[in-house]
Amino acid sequence: MDRVVPPLVLVLSTFASAMLPVLAQEPHVARYELKLSELKYDYGIATPVLRLQPGDVLETNTVDADGHALEDAGIKPPGPNPLTGPFYIEGAEPGDTLAIHFLAVDVNAEKGFGSAGPGFGAINSTTYTPMLGGAIPKETWTYAIDKKANTAAFKANDSSFTVPIPLHPFLGCVGVAPANGEARSSLTPAEYGGNMDAPEATTGNTLYLPVNVAGALLYLGDGHAAMGDGEVDGTAVEISMKVKLRVEVIKHKEIAWPRFENADSIMAVGIYRPLDDSLRIAFTQLVQWIHSDYGLSEMDAYELLSKVAEIHVDQMVDPNYTVVAKINKRYLPPLKSTAK
Numbered sequence: 001m002d003r004v005v006p007p008l009v010l011v012l013s014t015f016a017s018a019m020l021p022v023l024a025q026e027p028h029v030a031r032y033e034l035k036l037s038e039l040k041y042d043y044g045i046a047t048p049v050l051r052l053q054p055g056d057v058l059e060t061n062t063v064d065a066d067g068h069a070l071e072d073a074g075i076k077p078p079g080p081n082p083l084t085g086p087f088y089i090e091g092a093e094p095g096d097t098l099a100i101h102f103l104a105v106d107v108n109a110e111k112g113f114g115s116a117g118p119g120f121g122a123i124n125s126t127t128y129t130p131m132l133g134g135a136i137p138k139e140t141w142t143y144a145i146d147k148k149a150n151t152a153a154f155k156a157n158d159s160s161f162t163v164p165i166p167l168h169p170f171l172g173c174v175g176v177a178p179a180n181g182e183a184r185s186s187l188t189p190a191e192y193g194g195n196m197d198a199p200e201a202t203t204g205n206t207l208y209l210p211v212n213v214a215g216a217l218l219y220l221g222d223g224h225a226a227m228g229d230g231e232v233d234g235t236a237v238e239i240s241m242k243v244k245l246r247v248e249v250i251k252h253k254e255i256a257w258p259r260f261e262n263a264d265s266i267m268a269v270g271i272y273r274p275l276d277d278s279l280r281i282a283f284t285q286l287v288q289w290i291h292s293d294y295g296l297s298e299m300d301a302y303e304l305l306s307k308v309a310e311i312h313v314d315q316m317v318d319p320n321y322t323v324v325a326k327i328n329k330r331y332l333p334p335l336k337s338t339a340k
Contacts, residue, residue, distance in 0.1 A: 039082040044183030048088035081186035088215035096211040097250040104244040112143040112237035120234040170202035172222030179212035197315035200260040208259040231315040282325035
């Protein structure tokens with residue numbers, strides 16, 4: 001890959017404004033080629049696979065969540081959602097915010113996979129929502145990837161029906177080590193990010209995560225070639241990925257939950273169960289973001305969001321659900337000059 005990164009489109013928010021001096025410099029490119037022996041299966045404190053400076057561009061790869069890449073290498077997968085990392089970001093400390101600029105997220109395999117089965121899925125009996133009746137049987141689907149056409153081919157198991165699905169590559173898992181020394185399963189999303197299954201984690205967007213431990217300890221994984229809203233049967237088109245991203249540390253800027261941003265919109269993430277609490281978290285965070293950075297009162301922000309906000313139910317199958325609340329910047333006043 002070329003060492004020089006194309007110029008970034010700067011998102012003029014509180015976060016991006018704080019990073020303008022750094023972004024003007026040509027970045028250093030750090031590369032980490034995944035070793036299967038170094039895969040992780042939880043978010044927590046672990047020996048870093050690579051140390052990064054703020055401003056560095058990271059080029060790396062991930063393997064699919066279902067373990068097909070491991071099986072192809074003759075390795076029995078020890079669990080779902082293997083993670084690449086962690087990556088230690090120098091200077092990141094609790095109370096800071098980690099900014100992750102997604103420069104490129106690309107499929108890295110000729111086939112993707114989907115599955116459904118007992119104990120998982122939005123309309124299936126689970127340990128959280130037990131129901132009488134038989135469990136859904138285990139079933140899998142294979143998706144041929146056509147990079148030239150930018151599609152994944154759905155082929156029905158029980159008929160000859162097939163249809164192309166447009167690719168929208170993103171990382172289902174992007175997270176940092178949780179606070180208080182916790183280790184959390186790679187299946188779980190929470191305040192630290194994790195298995196959010198958020199299509200917003202894609203090329204052109206920035207993800208902000210709270211820093212809970214020294215170095216932040218960033219993990220990546222669970223690449224998706226495409227996914228429907230809600231990820232209702234528990235899987236997307238699961239696939240290995242090539243990833244190129246840039247990391248920044250926003251000092252002394254503390255956030256409670258993940259946030260996304262691009263040139264057009266700001267997006268707050270709520271992650272919890274039940275679904276309505278996820279929504280409440282997302283909107284409470286978005287109200288506070290608008291109040292803090294754009295100067296509207298909380299009540300005016302609340303009223304404005306009631307008229308123009310958008311909601312994206314990313315997934316409702318993981319141990320916690322993910323909801324993204326979004327507002328287009330054209331509806332907001334200018335960014336406060338004091339925002340840093």
